[in-house]
Amino acid sequence: MAATSSRNQSTSSRASSTARPAAPARKSKQWLTVEEICEELGVHRRTWQHWRTRKRVPTLHKLPNGEYRIHCDAYQEWLAGLQVDA
Template identity: 45%
Template structure:
């Protein structure tokens, strides 16, 4: 019996699959840069300028894909601080 067919049968030594992460819970905790750009109605160049100046929310992480995520609670706090400063 070939190894590829043996893996799919009961009693095989195939490692257990990890449970899928609920993407809704991830989306509730994190916001993406494109979502921020859309919400604030700003251009990506404006965002990049803010990043260069250090004027973006704290906690921004870069994923291996090169995309960024920001904790939603940090984003909300950052927005609130902008309203106070205005």
């Protein structure tokens, strides 16, 4: 029995030394969907499409599946450009 327990101990020590490191903390989201932006702004998808036809949206990136993504930096710059002094 002693041989079995020593074998289990060596196996468990090897397992702990080969364990994967913890996954790095996920960075903040860099790409937004059109739906996420519409939700954040409180506008309907049709309103976004209306703005898009008039080229009043941030730079879009079209994915191979046909969906669009907006980089967070482009979105923030676009929002900053919409500010007006009251």
